[in-house]
Amino acid sequence: METPQKDVILSVRDLGVRFWVNDEWMTAAEGLTYDVRKGEVLAIVGESGSGKSQSSMSLMGLVPKNGRASGSAQLDGRELIGMRDEQMQKVRGNDISVIFQEPMTALNPVYTAGFQISETLRVHNVMGPREAKDEALRLLRLVEMPDPEERYDSFPHQLSGGQRQRVMIAQALACEPRLLIADEPTTALDVTVQAEILKLMRNLREKVDAGIILITHDMGVVADMADRILVMKQGRVVEEGSATQIFTDPQHDYTKQLLAAVPHLGSRSEERAFGSGAEKRDGVDDLAAIPLESNDTYEHPGGRIQIDDAALKLAGASIEYPAVGRKKAFRAARSIDLQIAPGEVVGLVGESGSGKTTIGRASVGLIPVVEGSLTVGGEEIAGKRDKHLRGVRRTVGFVFQDPGSSLNPRLPVGESIGEPMYLHEGLKGPALSSRVEELLDSVELPRSMRNRYPHEFSGGQRQRIGIARALALKPRLLIADEPTSALDVSVQDRVLALFRNLQEEYGFACLFISHDLAVVEMVASRIAVMRHGHLLEVGPSADVVAAPRHPYTQRLLAAVPVPDPVEQRRRREARDALLVSGSEDLVG
Numbered sequence: 001m002e003t004p005q006k007d008v009i010l011s012v013r014d015l016g017v018r019f020w021v022n023d024e025w026m027t028a029a030e031g032l033t034y035d036v037r038k039g040e041v042l043a044i045v046g047e048s049g050s051g052k053s054q055s056s057m058s059l060m061g062l063v064p065k066n067g068r069a070s071g072s073a074q075l076d077g078r079e080l081i082g083m084r085d086e087q088m089q090k091v092r093g094n095d096i097s098v099i100f101q102e103p104m105t106a107l108n109p110v111y112t113a114g115f116q117i118s119e120t121l122r123v124h125n126v127m128g129p130r131e132a133k134d135e136a137l138r139l140l141r142l143v144e145m146p147d148p149e150e151r152y153d154s155f156p157h158q159l160s161g162g163q164r165q166r167v168m169i170a171q172a173l174a175c176e177p178r179l180l181i182a183d184e185p186t187t188a189l190d191v192t193v194q195a196e197i198l199k200l201m202r203n204l205r206e207k208v209d210a211g212i213i214l215i216t217h218d219m220g221v222v223a224d225m226a227d228r229i230l231v232m233k234q235g236r237v238v239e240e241g242s243a244t245q246i247f248t249d250p251q252h253d254y255t256k257q258l259l260a261a262v263p264h265l266g267s268r269s270e271e272r273a274f275g276s277g278a279e280k281r282d283g284v285d286d287l288a289a290i291p292l293e294s295n296d297t298y299e300h301p302g303g304r305i306q307i308d309d310a311a312l313k314l315a316g317a318s319i320e321y322p323a324v325g326r327k328k329a330f331r332a333a334r335s336i337d338l339q340i341a342p343g344e345v346v347g348l349v350g351e352s353g354s355g356k357t358t359i360g361r362a363s364v365g366l367i368p369v370v371e372g373s374l375t376v377g378g379e380e381i382a383g384k385r386d387k388h389l390r391g392v393r394r395t396v397g398f399v400f401q402d403p404g405s406s407l408n409p410r411l412p413v414g415e416s417i418g419e420p421m422y423l424h425e426g427l428k429g430p431a432l433s434s435r436v437e438e439l440l441d442s443v444e445l446p447r448s449m450r451n452r453y454p455h456e457f458s459g460g461q462r463q464r465i466g467i468a469r470a471l472a473l474k475p476r477l478l479i480a481d482e483p484t485s486a487l488d489v490s491v492q493d494r495v496l497a498l499f500r501n502l503q504e505e506y507g508f509a510c511l512f513i514s515h516d517l518a519v520v521e522m523v524a525s526r527i528a529v530m531r532h533g534h535l536l537e538v539g540p541s542a543d544v545v546a547a548p549r550h551p552y553t554q555r556l557l558a559a560v561p562v563p564d565p566v567e568q569r570r571r572r573e574a575r576d577a578l579l580v581s582g583s584e585d586l587v588g
Contacts, residue, residue, distance in 0.1 A: 009178050009211040010036040010059070014071040015081070017054045017063060017235075025068075029055040029235040032071070036179065036211040043214040043226035043243070045258065047488045048459065051235040052215045056181050060096055061088040075179060094124050097172035101184035103164035107156040113167045114140070114152030120174045139170040142207070143200055161352060162193035169200065176208060183215045190351040190515045195559035195575065198224050217488040219262045220561030223247060223568040231255045243565050261493035262563045263518035266545050309378065311477045311509030312363055313339040316372030317382070319355070319362045332358040334533045335372065342476065345503060345510040347520030347541065349556065350530035356513045358533075360479040363511065364396050365389040377476050394424050397470030397508070401482035403462040407454040413465045414440075414450030420472040439468040442505070443498060460491035464498065471506060478510040484519060496522055517560050521545050529553045554578060 015032040018025045029051030036042050044052045058069035059080050073080045075095060083091070100106040108116060117139060118132040127135070133152070140148035143166040156164055165185065172180060182201070186194040198221065205212060214225055222229060222243065229246045231239040231254065239252040250256050319333040333355040340346045348356045361367045362374060369382035376392050384392075400406040407416050418436045421427040427435060437447045443464040454462055463483060470478060483499075484492040500523060503510060514520050520527055520541070527544040529537040529552065537550040548554045558575035562568050 007038050008035045009038055010073065010075050010213075012059075012071070012073045015055055015058065015073055016070040017051065017058050018068050018070070019064070020066045020068075027235050028067075029058075029232075031236055032230075033237075034230060034240070036213060038211055039205060039209045040227050041205065041212045041214055041225050042228050042230065043216065043222045044230045044232060045216060045219065045222055046232035047217065047258075047490055049234075050232040052232055053183055055232075056183065056213055056215055057098075059179075059181070060092050060098070061085070090124075093120060093177070094175045095177055096179045096181065097175070097177040099165075099168050099172050099180065099182040099185045103161075103168040104156060106168060107164065109156055112153050112155055113159065113164075114154075117167065117171050117174055120171050124175045135174075136170070139174060140166070142173070142204070143167075143170045144196075145170070160193075161190075162196060165193075165197055166200070169197075169204070173204065173208060177210055179213070180210050181213045181215070184217070185214075186216075186218070186221055191517070191559040191561075192351055192556060194221070195561070198561070199572075201225065218561070219247075219259060219489060219563035220568070223563050223565045224561045224572065231258065247563060247565055258490060259563060261490040263489075263493075263496075263516075263522050265518040265521065265557070265560050265562060309342065310339040310375070311342050311344070311377060312511060313375045314359070314372070315374075317362070317369050317374045318371035319358050319367055320370045321358075321367060331370075332367075332533055333362070333530075336535050338528055338535060338538065340477070340509045340511060342509050343503075343507045344526070345512055345524045347512045347514065347524030347527045348530060349514060349517055349520055349527060351515065351556075353532075354530040355533040356530055357481055359530075360398075360481050360511060360513055363477070363479055364393050364398065394473055395476045397473065397475035397478045399463075399466050399470045399478065399480040399483045401485060403466035404454060404459070406466060407462065407469075409454055412451045412453055413457070416454075417450075417465065417469045417472055420469065424473055435472070439472060442471070442502060443468045458491075459487055460495055463487065463495055467495075467499070467502065471502065471508075474506065475508055478508045479513070480510055481513045482515070483512075485514065485516065492519070499523060517545065517557060529556065 012035070013033050016030040017028040019028060032055050034042065044056065046052050054063070054067075057063065059073050061080070061083060063069055069081050071081060075091070080088075080091070107113070111119075114133065114136050117136040118129070121127060121132045121135055122129075137148050137152060140151060145151050145163065145166050151159065151163060156167070159167065185201070186197050201212070202225065214222070216222060226243045228242055229240070230237050231246070231252065233254045239246065239250065239255045246255065247259070250259060314336045317333065317336045318331060319336075321330045321332060323329040336359065338346070338359075348359065350356050358367060362369055363376060365381050365384065365386070372382070373380060374382045377395055379392055381389060381392055407413065411419075414436050417439055418427070418432050421432055421435055436450060440447050440450060445461065445464055445468075449457075454465070457465065467483075480499075484495055487495060496519065512520060512524050517527075524541050526538060527541050528535060529544070529550065531552050537544065537548065537553050544553065545557065548557055555575070555578055558571060558578050562571060
């Protein structure tokens with residue numbers, strides 16, 4: 001869609017941001033020149049560290065004390081760079097608002113959602129408490145918050161991720177700003193919630209007619225929202241153009257690399273997934289949909305596999321969080337039938353709260369199985385106490401979503417990687433050091449980095465360290481829980497390539513948990529779909545993506561944005577039609 005020729009709201013010329021670090025100025029961004037018009041969405045894309053966020057935050061004077069902004073940025077003719085703090089306070093919220101990446105950290109946990117919106121209104125406008133509450137409720141309805149009166153009195157921790165993001169958007173719109181900065185507004189959201197937030201932002205653009213700067217590394221989101229695109233690398237703009245131009249005819253090599261790294265949903269739809277684990281039997285394609293008997297077998301790349309030999313097998317398994325105090329027991333997964341062969345990767349997808357992570361945690365005995373059976377490597381763990389699970393846990397590795405919080409910040413990464421081998425195998429001295437270096441080699445990190453601490457690494461490097469630690473004991477089963485959701489597309493692409501290579505080298509089975517279907521399709525031979533604790537559909541990856549059988553799977557696939565503006569517009573219209581049909585309310 002071509003950018004409408006409307007009045008320029010923001011005019012940026014030769015904008016630069018620098019930081020004083022170790023007695024020298026480090027450049028975060030330089031030479032940025034662009035305009036934002038009324039009702040236009042300008043997307044700024046690039047890897048972490050490219051200067052996207054820092055350059056945009058400098059427009060509001062939100063640069064750390066060791067930072068300096070230079071150049072010019074005029075909002076409706078008023079110069080923002082160098083503006084005094086007392087003047088900038090009036091601009092923030094009134095004329096420029098921000099939707100932050102993580103609303104849980106941006107919202108105050110001790111105040112209700114409604115109070116925080118009302119407070120913003122009263123700080124910038126002359127109005128009483130009753131009037132402010134009425135306006136806050138109107139804003140909550142504007143952002144399509146369910147049960148706005150109830151949510152007004154809810155604290156942030158009582159809201160879902162999508163609801164917290166709606167509160168952030170309502171607060172950002174409170175004073176009808178001229179410019180809205182959306183900094184990775186959907187990164188941590190499920191694809192269905194993300195689709196709802198993007199639809200909301202498109203509707204709001206028409207209602208409030210503000211200019212929007214969209215900062216993101218998700219090219220599917222860019223295709224869904226942007227009129228124009230700036231591509232940044234190492235602090236500089238390397239390419240600029242309309243969304244159609246950038247996606248269909250990119251000029252710069254970096255732009256081409258960025259687009260090439262984006263996983264495309266349906267890339268395997270024309271081929272049978274390698275080792276799908278689904279053999280047609282008695283007219284049934286879906287192995288997981290049929291009863292499991294002890295003498296059953298099915299085809300796998302390594303040959304015919306006895307189901308009793310499965311690396312992970314759940315048969316009628318129900319998993320429950322125990323009652324704590326007044327909080328009743330909660331059954332998070334019900335009657336799950338799923339198995340993973342040795343050396344097979346199975347993707348488990350669904351929205352937050354569907355029970356995906358619950359199955360992963362139950363597989364290492366962290367949550368009890370109250371009904372049915374759960375075996376790891378043929379050993380039953382349902383009903384076993386912790387002291388009996390030590391041997392099983394030694395055979396299972398776990399890769400966490402956020403390696404920064406799962407690694408001990410007080411230990412060098414070499415010690416974190418070596419700790420499992422020291423505790424379980426008693427390795428010490430040169431033997432332990434040699435194994436740590438081998439693992440660093442396997443995840444393509446220099447051995448010299450073993451003495452650094454987690455905070456000294458990038459997100460992608462920390463994820464590699466987390467994978468190395470998970471592989472330390474050469475597990476037969478790996479649980480990968482959202483291992484790439486917070487990574488840039490190019491970093492994600494490298495981590496996924498590394499994962500595939502390691503899986504071939506070590507031959508471990510893997511339960512790959514994610515809400516990103518395009519990523520799961522790349523790595524998994526089969527896909528299992530969950531919702532509300534129920535397993536709705538299991539099948540070869542190519543089949544599930546190309547011809548989903550359950551209405552919820554269809555809805556989930558329709559919500560995935562693709563990096564193609566024309567195709568994304570078609571998918572959006574198809575999704576809206578699917579939602580109108582009401583099929584998304586069906587649960588297996």
